[in-house]
Amino acid sequence: MLQGYLAGIRRLTVRQVPVPEPGPGEVVVRIRRALTCGTDLKTFRRGHARLPVPGPFGHEASGVVHAVGEGVRRFRPGDPVMWVPTAPCGACPPCRRGQENLCQRLFEPERMALGAYAEFIRLPAPVVSRHLFPKPDHLSFEEAAFLEPLSCVVRGWRRLGKPPEVVVLGTGTIGLLHVMVARALGLARVVVVGRRPAGLELARQVGATETVRAAAQEAAPRVQALFGGEGPAAVIEATGRAEGWQAAAQWVRPGGRVLLFGGLAGGTWVHFEAYRLHYEEVDLLGSFHYTPADVREAYGLLAQGRLPVARLITHRRPLAQLPAVFQALDRGEAIKVALVPDGDEPGPGGGDA
Structure with a gap:
């Protein structure tokens, strides 16, 4: 073979x-x-x-x-x-x-x-x-x-919970799967940030309510403006780039949550502003792999054709x-x-x- x-x-x-x-x-x-x-x-x-x-x-x-x-x-x-x-x-x-x-x-x-x-x-x-x-x-x-990538995405949402809205950074497969799961969970507003027009168009096709074409380091003012200048309740980083991790932590509103989903190479160090984490209670969450419960949930989403x-x-x-x-x-x-x-x-x- x-x-x-x-x-x-x-x-x-x-x-x-x-x-x-x-x-x-x-x-x-x-x-x-x-x-x-x-x-x-x-x-x-x-x-x-x-x-x-x-x-x-x-x-x-x-x-x-x-x-x-x-x-x-x-x-x-x-x-x-x-x-x-x-x-x-x-x-x-x-x-x-x-x-x-x-x-x-x-x-x-x-x-x-x-x-x-x-x-x-x-x-x-x-x-x-x-x-x-x-x-x-x-x-x-x-x-x-x-089933396998979706199980990983479901694991991320189990960590994140169900916020009222979300911004997804990245238009690769994982970012777009996050968009689909967000809509399946009933989120009314899902904004996607990316640089590739084709990726942003595909994001709209699979459920994004709005898209922003910008590099991660440049998008903060536009993302925050979409949410009354304060930023969204949750951000998912799905590019696996250090600059994306740092940007996502700046976009979210005070008291918001950031899911750092895209993995970085071993030995990578990322810097975050201490003020945001301490005085504004921004939560940074990691997510890795899946549990059997995540796999069963992903299987159900696929089997239901959602x-x-x-x-x-x-x-x-x-x-x-x-x-x-x-x-x-x-x-x-x-x-x-x-x-x-x-x-x-x-x-x-x-x-x-």
Whole structure:
């Protein structure tokens, strides 16, 4: 089978490897759609603290069960499925405290389902037991493959709560997913700030009530003016840039909350104005990964068809073109690409089972 393999920084290849076989409690899935994401692009560019390089590449996908291992009862060959690539152990100190997204074993290689840019993938037993779900018939494989990033976004909203309005900084996939979730939660006002006209137009299509075209460092007066000069109740930073983190903390109103969602490279230091945090009680919140509860909520949002996630896919390409796809992503020529294994049609819709 074909499998994408990240051999080193900016060294992405497609290689031939044997189709995996499932061990006890495991499932092998034939991939129908895999999606590129910002985390994979960062890993391609500079590596990742939690993902192995070199190693099989990709983690957002959906497909059809090919084979099941001993003890698997909920799934059988032919079942269309969707999943997220990690699962908590349930026994370490963070898990016992209810912080399953901080599980000490989440990123042990033998427990992760990596290698989604492939024709087949083996899902480890922990993922099968906690985070493998049947794909609803009405949901395309492309839509189903959004389960992992959407679970992360749902986690962010669990941290943020439900403010009366929100400003989202960033028009990439994650920023636009935040817009969709905000509208699904019933927020009447969702403002998006970004620099790319195409991204801002897409933000309006998926639910933004207003958009501001500006760089993060320049947008403060315009954002605050939209909210009576005081600023919004909440800001979500979704660019993963240090200047975005600093800007978001300046936009929010006194007593407001800032969700610093976009991750920065290890060793990055960010400076905030102490006056805002102390005298104006501005809360800065981090958000990482997801818990099983977040995954179930994300699954429900997708299954109910409440989010227009398919609009975020800008290109569809054969799996064999994976290296060229990441070169295009590196140049900023796409937002999210659906990789189609050989034998599937790369047209829109995702190929429902």
